[in-house]
Amino acid sequence: EAPLLEVKGLKTGFNIDGELYHAVDGVSFKVNPRQIVGIVGESGCGKSVMSMSVMKLLPVGIGKITDGEVIFQGKNIEGLSDSEMNKIRGKDISMIFQEPMTALNPVFTIGFQLQEVLLNHQRISKQKAREISIDLLRQVGISRPDSIVDEYPHQLSGGMRQRVMIAMAIACQPKLLIADEPTTALDVTVQAQILDLLKGIQEKNDMSVILITHDLGVVAEMCDEVIVMYAGQIVERTDVDTLFYNPKHPYTKLLMESIPKLNEEVETLGSIDGIVPSLKNMPRVGCRFADRCPSAMPECRQITPVLAEVEDGHDVSCLLYKSSQPVEGVR
Ligand code: SF4
Numbered sequence: 001e002a003p004l005l006e007v008k009g010l011k012t013g014f015n016i017d018g019e020l021y022h023a024v025d026g027v028s029f030k031v032n033p034r035q036i037v038g039i040v041g042e043s044g045c046g047k048s049v050m051s052m053s054v055m056k057l058l059p060v061g062i063g064k065i066t067d068g069e070v071i072f073q074g075k076n077i078e079g080l081s082d083s084e085m086n087k088i089r090g091k092d093i094s095m096i097f098q099e100p101m102t103a104l105n106p107v108f109t110i111g112f113q114l115q116e117v118l119l120n121h122q123r124i125s126k127q128k129a130r131e132i133s134i135d136l137l138r139q140v141g142i143s144r145p146d147s148i149v150d151e152y153p154h155q156l157s158g159g160m161r162q163r164v165m166i167a168m169a170i171a172c173q174p175k176l177l178i179a180d181e182p183t184t185a186l187d188v189t190v191q192a193q194i195l196d197l198l199k200g201i202q203e204k205n206d207m208s209v210i211l212i213t214h215d216l217g218v219v220a221e222m223c224d225e226v227i228v229m230y231a232g233q234i235v236e237r238t239d240v241d242t243l244f245y246n247p248k249h250p251y252t253k254l255l256m257e258s259i260p261k262l263n264e265e266v267e268t269l270g271s272i273d274g275i276v277p278s279l280k281n282m283p284r285v286g287c288r289f290a291d292r293c294p295s296a297m298p299e300c301r302q303i304t305p306v307l308a309e310v311e312d313g314h315d316v317s318c319l320l321y322k323s324s325q326p327v328e329g330v331r
């Protein structure tokens, strides 16, 4: 079966004070139909920029894809016009964010906003759109959907608003849902309910999901495949069981040790010392994790590791593994 989404050698640059810096720097991965792929890493590792690149939602004049390809259902999105991309967004690929308040419009009712999505992509009457909206609210576990449909976002709790966001995102039965920290702003109980809901919808609608998170607990519960990102690059990629039982990259190992405890509000990953190098201070050669790596060797600052398969279906980018050592003259 062909992958639904294929990202190949993606580089996304941001213009900062007239210079171009790469927030995503050579990232390749695939998402298969019905697969849930987790993308994990600290803030600033490029995971959100990557989803903005896939959605072609980079801030105009500031961010742009400078290299690589994003292929969705066999089509390179690069060649698509704004109006073609608008057709895909919301219909074939949709997105949910951490803070629904920023995505929901405070001056319109829930029902109006749901109907907008439906009427944008489908030829149906307003009456029909309203019926579908109520049904969608029911599907995302909102009780009294026929009264909620006429309420405004501020009348709902955070968890309810996130359910509404999910209803909007699945309104047109997308093939791919990108969920960027969808439960981070919610308390633990609500978080678990929302994840259950997402999983249920994913199965029912045969949807693929890219789940962006800094929370490995969420990954363990939800994902089939996991991509660990650091400083704009993939440092490890494998299936979820292998990642948890046999992590290989020193960064992944540290992430495992710092899995946030219940109720701990973390956006940086707990106990790992140091921070991700800023875009302006990215080392040109060597491993980008070297400053924080407990296993760093002198050569880690001179040789740039390559993401390569260490074992079947398990890719790692770290000089501790022979496969990651660049071949002389090739790179
Ligand atoms: Fe650590 Fe070196 Fe591996 Fe980088 S290449 S993760 S610094 S051991």
Ligand code: MG
Residues within 6 Å of the ligand: 043, 044, 047, 048
């Ligand atoms: Mg982010």
